[in-house]
Amino acid sequence: MVMSTSKTNHRRRFDPNALTVRDVLTIVPLVLAFVAVSIFFAFSVSDEVYIRWGGLALDSAIVFGLFIKYSRQFLRERRFWGLTLALLAVHLVAFILILTHVEEWKLVWFTPMAAELPLFLFIRNRILPID
Amino acid sequence: MMSTIECTIQFAVSRFGLAPNNGQSYSFVKQWWKDVKNCVGGVGLPAIENALNPFSLGIGTAADAASSMSQASLAGAASWSVSQGLTVPLRSSIVRAGVGSAETFGKLSGVATMANVVYGLGAGVVAEWNGCL
Numbered sequence: 001m002v003m004s005t006s007k008t009n010h011r012r013r014f015d016p017n018a019l020t021v022r023d024v025l026t027i028v029p030l031v032l033a034f035v036a037v038s039i040f041f042a043f044s045v046s047d048e049v050y051i052r053w054g055g056l057a058l059d060s061a062i063v064f065g066l067f068i069k070y071s072r073q074f075l076r077e078r079r080f081w082g083l084t085l086a087l088l089a090v091h092l093v094a095f096i097l098i099l100t101h102v103e104e105w106k107l108v109w110f111t112p113m114a115a116e117l118p119l120f121l122f123i124r125n126r127i128l129p130i131d
Numbered sequence: 132m133m134s135t136i137e138c139t140i141q142f143a144v145s146r147f148g149l150a151p152n153n154g155q156s157y158s159f160v161k162q163w164w165k166d167v168k169n170c171v172g173g174v175g176l177p178a179i180e181n182a183l184n185p186f187s188l189g190i191g192t193a194a195d196a197a198s199s200m201s202q203a204s205l206a207g208a209a210s211w212s213v214s215q216g217l218t219v220p221l222r223s224s225i226v227r228a229g230v231g232s233a234e235t236f237g238k239l240s241g242v243a244t245m246a247n248v249v250y251g252l253g254a255g256v257v258a259e260w261n262g263c264l
Contacts, residue, residue: 035242035246039238039239042239042241043238050245051245055248058245058249059248062252062253062256063256066253066256070260070264108183108248110248110252111179111183111248111251111252111255113252114171114175114176114179114256115167115175117175117259117264118163119166119167121264122162122163
């Protein structure tokens with residue numbers, strides 16, 4: 001339907017039913033570490049800081065992590081990393097401006113970040129054409 | 132028929148000259164808006180909605196349970212304080228324990244809610260990639 005040219009066919013799909021022992025030994029400590037860090041962070045800062053800045057950090061990490069994951073064919077290109085840094089800077093500046101100017105913020109209000117991926121891929125495909 | 136957003140974009144293009152190259156910028160914005168409408172509205176948001184659905188069993192259930200326990204703990208402390216006719220409730224170790232555990236469950240509920248929202252956003256973005264990008 002949209003922007004279809006950038007997919008690679010040899011992507012490894014995540015299948016929970018086909019996990020190996022090695023996968024489990026990698027995933028479980030990561031999840032436990034994430035939970036421990038989250039709990040530690042939640043107990044050491046105020047609710048407001050946790051929701052605003054913790055939410056921004058985690059949700060941005062998800063969006064940009066997946067953007068980088070879906071851009072495997074560009075990982076060796078310097079221009080791609082420049083573009084990613086520029087997009088991250090714009091994204092963070094916009095959210096920091098919003099978060100420092102609104103009185104109330106809820107975690108679910110970060111979900112419109114899902115609209116950024118089509119924009120990022122669209123810009124990437126225009127700036128870095130696929131051979 | 133043009134939507135309000137399309138009208139606004141067209142106005143911005145004509146008023147501020149955002150399209151110097153035969154409307155290239157305009158078509159850029161228009162194309163992105165089309166993607167957002169189709170992909171985010173049609174695929175991403177339903178996936179997020181599904182992940183955050185309070186009626187399905189998931190991470191959100193843990194958040195709700197922790198939140199309920201926090202409220203119950205606080206209510207228990209308050210009712211104990213009233214039943215004993217305490218004039219300075221926080222002098223009672225039972226009330227202090229109730230308030231303390233309410234705070235702990237509240238924080239844990241926050242952690243679970245954060246995990247749920249992050250999971251929902253991730254599910255939405257992955258669904259967009261698999262479904263329409």
